[in-house]
Amino acid sequence: MSRLDVLTQINLLMNQKCKGCKTHYELSKLHGSNFSKIDNHCNKQCDVGKQIQELGKQLTK
Known part of the structure; x- marks a missing residue:
């Protein structure tokens, strides 16, 4: 997956x-x-937040 993706x-x-x-509110x-x-x-607790964290790790590669 590209950085833009x-x-x-x-x-x-x-x-x-x-x-x-x-x-959050x-x-x-x-x-x-x-x-x-x-x-x-x-x-750490929200499933969506965890997904975003995993995607963010791909940006540092």
């Missing part, structure tokens, strides 16, 4: 799945600008 796939996932995420309300708490949920 990976970036497109990440963009699609974020627009389709992350944009209206109620959990609730964590933002609860923790304000403390993005480390929100990122921890998205990167």
Whole structure:
């Protein structure tokens, strides 16, 4: 998969799945600008976040 394909796939996932995420919204309300708490949920607990992380690894190759 080319770099552009990976970036497109990440963009699609974020627009389709992350944009209206109620959990992300609730964590933002609860923790304000403390993005480390929100990122921890998205990167380690959310299936979509895990997919985005795996795609991101392909960008560093």
